[in-house]
Amino acid sequence: MQIQGVKENDIFFFSIMGRLDTQTYTDAEKQMMAWIEAGNTKMIGDLSDLEFISSAGLRVLLYAAKTLNQQGGKMVLFGVNDQVNEVFEVTGISNVIDITTSKDGAFSLFN
Amino acid sequence: MSEVVRQQVFPSRRDELPRIAEFVRAFVLAAGGSVDHARRLELAVDEAVTNIIEYAYESIEEEIHIRAEIQDNELCITLEDRGVPFDPTQAGPPLSMNQENPHQHLGLGIPIIRHFADTLSYRRTASGWNSLRICRMIS
Numbered sequence: 001m002q003i004q005g006v007k008e009n010d011i012f013f014f015s016i017m018g019r020l021d022t023q024t025y026t027d028a029e030k031q032m033m034a035w036i037e038a039g040n041t042k043m044i045g046d047l048s049d050l051e052f053i054s055s056a057g058l059r060v061l062l063y064a065a066k067t068l069n070q071q072g073g074k075m076v077l078f079g080v081n082d083q084v085n086e087v088f089e090v091t092g093i094s095n096v097i098d099i100t101t102s103k104d105g106a107f108s109l110f111n
Numbered sequence: 112m113s114e115v116v117r118q119q120v121f122p123s124r125r126d127e128l129p130r131i132a133e134f135v136r137a138f139v140l141a142a143g144g145s146v147d148h149a150r151r152l153e154l155a156v157d158e159a160v161t162n163i164i165e166y167a168y169e170s171i172e173e174e175i176h177i178r179a180e181i182q183d184n185e186l187c188i189t190l191e192d193r194g195v196p197f198d199p200t201q202a203g204p205p206l207s208m209n210q211e212n213p214h215q216h217l218g219l220g221i222p223i224i225r226h227f228a229d230t231l232s233y234r235r236t237a238s239g240w241n242s243l244r245i246c247r248m249i250s
Contacts, residue, residue: 021128021157022125022128022157022161023125023126023128023129052150052153052154054154054157054158054161054220054223055158055161055219055220055223056161058219059219083147083150083151083154086226087154087223090222090223090226091219091222091223
């Protein structure tokens with residue numbers, strides 16, 4: 001799993017690549033919470049190269065989204081592949097986190 | 112009608128999950144399944160094994176016996192452990208997603224197992240083993 005991010009104006013863009021599962025979720029969680037604690041409240045996540053997600057990975061995304069919501073911020077995800085999207089649908093994650101098909105679509109939710 | 116069987120015993124540790132995933136993936140592909148079939152079964156098994164490690168064995172290292180078999184285009188993975196009895200086929204819906212603790216168990220793994228398996232069956236054996244059978248058709 002690789003995770004990286006960059007701030008562009010007032011929006012923080014991040015991407016998660018590879019497998020977000022029981023083996024890797026703690027690293028992803030530490031990094032995401034560090035970005036949030038640094039004051040980023042508007043976050044857009046590119047999941048185009050996320051190949052695999054399990055329930056451990058879902059908990060990281062849920063917790064980050066909830067923390068942002070509590071701070072008046074928001075997280076939007078885009079580029080979700082079919083299997084990851086199926087996991088989002090079956091667990092109900094897609095009902096609590098905004099998911100779009102493109103970066104532009106994600107960006108438009110902040111305007 | 113032919114049957115191919117592979118079985119292996121794994122320690123119940125999180126760091127064994129990649130080796131278990133590889134065991135499942137290799138079996139599915141060798142049995143004629145697609146990469147998509149492999150990923151789906153791998154995900155269901157990953158969630159079920161995580162439940163065994165964390166809840167059936169309560170993170171104490173024990174053994175998980177895994178048996179993979181194919182018969183008439185149906186691939187089945189059977190997971191056996193001697194931990195706390197738990198029947199995922201009877202588990203309730205996931206808990207609220209408004210949790211305070213990011214590590215709290217939400218029960219999200221159960222709908223994943225149910226969705227990515229075509230059939231799921233559980234039994235507690237007379238000798239005290241949990242036996243969970245996860246099957247998918249590959250035709």
